[in-house]
Amino acid sequence: MTHPDTSVASRPLPPASPAPIALPDIGLAQTRSLVLWRRFRRNRAALLGLILFVAVVLMAALADVVTPGDPLRIAGSPLTDPLTVASNPWGTDQLGRDIMSGIFHGARISLAIGVVATVISIAIGVVIGAVAGYFGGRIDGALMRVTEAFQTIPSFVLLLTLVAIFGSSIEIIVIAIGIVSWTAPARMVRAEFMSLRRREFVDAARNLGVSDMSIIFREILPNALPPVVVFASVVMANSILMESALAFLGLGDPNYASWGNMIGQGRAVLRTAWFCSVIPGIAILLTVLSFSLMGEGLNDALNPRQKR
Amino acid sequence: MSLLVPPLLTYTVRRMVQAIPIIILIMIGSFLLIKLAPGDTVDALVGDMGGADPAFVARLRAEYGLDQSVFVQLWRYMLKLVQLDFGWSYVYEQPVIEVLMSRLGNTLLLMVSSLVVAFTFGVALGAIAARRAYSWTDNMISTLGLVFYAMPSFFLSLLLILIFSVKLGWLPVGGIRTIGAFKTGWADVADVARHLVMPTAALSLIYLAFYMRLMRTSVLEVMDLDFVRTARAKGAGGARLMFHHVMRNALLPVVTLLGLQFSTVLGGSVVVETIFSLPGIGQLAYTSVVKRDLNTLMGIIALSSIIVVIVNVLTDLIYAWLDPRIELK
Numbered sequence: 155m156t157h158p159d160t161s162v163a164s165r166p167l168p169p170a171s172p173a174p175i176a177l178p179d180i181g182l183a184q185t186r187s188l189v190l191w192r193r194f195r196r197n198r199a200a201l202l203g204l205i206l207f208v209a210v211v212l213m214a215a216l217a218d219v220v221t222p223g224d225p226l227r228i229a230g231s232p233l234t235d236p237l238t239v240a241s242n243p244w245g246t247d248q249l250g251r252d253i254m255s256g257i258f259h260g261a262r263i264s265l266a267i268g269v270v271a272t273v274i275s276i277a278i279g280v281v282i283g284a285v286a287g288y289f290g291g292r293i294d295g296a297l298m299r300v301t302e303a304f305q306t307i308p309s310f311v312l313l314l315t316l317v318a319i320f321g322s323s324i325e326i327i328v329i330a331i332g333i334v335s336w337t338a339p340a341r342m343v344r345a346e347f348m349s350l351r352r353r354e355f356v357d358a359a360r361n362l363g364v365s366d367m368s369i370i371f372r373e374i375l376p377n378a379l380p381p382v383v384v385f386a387s388v389v390m391a392n393s394i395l396m397e398s399a400l401a402f403l404g405l406g407d408p409n410y411a412s413w414g415n416m417i418g419q420g421r422a423v424l425r426t427a428w429f430c431s432v433i434p435g436i437a438i439l440l441t442v443l444s445f446s447l448m449g450e451g452l453n454d455a456l457n458p459r460q461k462r
Numbered sequence: 463m464s465l466l467v468p469p470l471l472t473y474t475v476r477r478m479v480q481a482i483p484i485i486i487l488i489m490i491g492s493f494l495l496i497k498l499a500p501g502d503t504v505d506a507l508v509g510d511m512g513g514a515d516p517a518f519v520a521r522l523r524a525e526y527g528l529d530q531s532v533f534v535q536l537w538r539y540m541l542k543l544v545q546l547d548f549g550w551s552y553v554y555e556q557p558v559i560e561v562l563m564s565r566l567g568n569t570l571l572l573m574v575s576s577l578v579v580a581f582t583f584g585v586a587l588g589a590i591a592a593r594r595a596y597s598w599t600d601n602m603i604s605t606l607g608l609v610f611y612a613m614p615s616f617f618l619s620l621l622l623i624l625i626f627s628v629k630l631g632w633l634p635v636g637g638i639r640t641i642g643a644f645k646t647g648w649a650d651v652a653d654v655a656r657h658l659v660m661p662t663a664a665l666s667l668i669y670l671a672f673y674m675r676l677m678r679t680s681v682l683e684v685m686d687l688d689f690v691r692t693a694r695a696k697g698a699g700g701a702r703l704m705f706h707h708v709m710r711n712a713l714l715p716v717v718t719l720l721g722l723q724f725s726t727v728l729g730g731s732v733v734v735e736t737i738f739s740l741p742g743i744g745q746l747a748y749t750s751v752v753k754r755d756l757n758t759l760m761g762i763i764a765l766s767s768i769i770v771v772i773v774n775v776l777t778d779l780i781y782a783w784l785d786p787r788i789e790l791k
């Protein structure tokens with residue numbers, strides 16, 4: 155996802171015929187993505203978000219090059235101040251673990267958890283929202299009651315419960331975050347489907363005998379997806395915040411360096427060594443900020459009329 | 463007879479009835495979670511006793527109804543929940559409902575104060591930003607909002623503690639009252655308020671950002687509407703136009719969000735209450751996870767769901783009061 159706009163714009167246009175012709179479609183998509191990129195580029199805040207995001211991705215990618223070795227190993231004398239020792243430029247925590255190494259390796263965990271949890275929650279949301287919005291009636295009623303039930307339970311409490319029951323390995327945490335955050339995408343997809351299902355191209359496809367599943371996923375879904383992709387940035391930011399909150403409370407996977415966990419452990423030495431919790435805190439802040447800024451930039455680029 | 467029933471009451475009752483299937487779904491869901499958890503009540507009891515012979519275990523299972531079919535168990539579970547019987551907490555050696563009730567007040571106090579702060583400042587700042595749209599003030603406020611939104615509450619809590627407790631020594635690091643002070647009357651109220659300043663700030667900031675952004679968009683939208691132009695043409699200007707004509711209409715989406723987010727705020731109180739060691743529901747959720755007190759956890763889910771449902775009905779009523787176009791049918 156180097157250019158976040160391409161993933162949005164490369165969606166097929168509303169097909170004139172049920173079998174879209176491939177060649178001109180790609181050409182159109184490219185011009186569209188170019189236009190989107192120009193609009194996105196004009197937005198200075200969105201560009202700042204993109205730069206921050208690329209920085210976090212680079213940190214994750216280069217973690218083993220810049221700070222090789224296990225981030226949880228002892229790498230210096232405990233509680234070294236930042237900018238005093240060359241081998242631990244950002245200082246060490248109370249166990250002598252290098253903070254810079256923890257931040258770089260933690261970027262991997264935060265991004266991985268963010269991406270996978272977002273994919274899971276969007277996938278659940280798309281399926282439930284699409285089926286509810288397309289079929290309507292009783293199916294819609296039943297699925298919406300389930301959605302409301304999930305919205306009624308405080309999501310962080312449900313996340314804690316799932317982790318308490320199924321354990322706090324990294325896989326479980328990712329799935330649990332996905333399970334507690336699919337409701338908003340589901341409502342969004344449902345609304346899009348309800349407005350799209352009566353359109354002519356859908357009727358045309360139905361008349362040609364295209365199956366319901368095919369209409370849902372191949373005809374309507376590509377048209378319903380752009381706002382969901384923008385919303386994915388919000389889900390991603392929330393997933394990262396939820397994971398770091400879990401890790402902060404000491405309920406995360408202890409086998410991986412995590413920013414939340416670093417803050418949680420830094421809390422014990424807050425009085426004497428504030429940098430142990432402030433440095434990872436700034437890392438989370440900037441990462442989440444990058445997603446909000448990019449999401450907003452994308453939103454403005456997709457709906458230029460909404461602004462001014 | 464039916465003529466005598468005020469529409470507000472029938473509306474409230476109808477909304478409550480609509481919430482019943484949701485509550486039932488949540489009950490079934492939490493029952494399934496308990497069934498999925500490794501080990502049951504009897505395993506926990508026997509584990510506590512350090513083992514027992516199989517005949518005794520079987521008798522205990524029968525006593526707790528665990529030998530019945532799943533559907534019978536579900537039915538009994540739901541009957542108990544309806545009577546607010548959430549079972550026994552093996553950690554606190556009390557019925558779960560009593561543990562919950564002793565802590566509910568603190569959590570509600572924290573939530574109400576946080577939401578009031580978030581709503582008041584969010585609405586005010588959002589309206590100011592919209593009045594001076596695209597100016598330096600607006601950019602300032604909007605950027606601040608983004609930073610607030612990205613700030614994890616636990617990080618903010620630690621920063622507040624570092625500044626106001628460790629460095630300046632102005633505010634207490636945790637708890638709800640000064641231990642051993644036994645203050646009464648207004649002194650007690652002031653003491654509790656002092657303890658709530660930092661938790662409230664930490665919990666409210668992210669929602670403040672939400673309300674601010676929504677209010678800004680909403681005011682901008684309403685200011686473009688015809689009736690605002692009419693009001694302006696008739697000589698309403700400045701404060702009167704803003705408060706009387708624009709704000710009341712612009713508030714509608716913010717009120718909706720307030721109701722929708724109540725359950726998120728409850729979830730957020732877990733982290734904040736744990737950091738500031740406030741004896742509330744959120745801190746209880748954390749200790750229950752650490753101590754594997756599943757009954758208490760399920761009780762928290764049930765109780766918070768009930769609270770959220772009630773709050774949602776209340777927001778609908780406020781909404782109807784703010785917008786007379788909505789009919790209470």
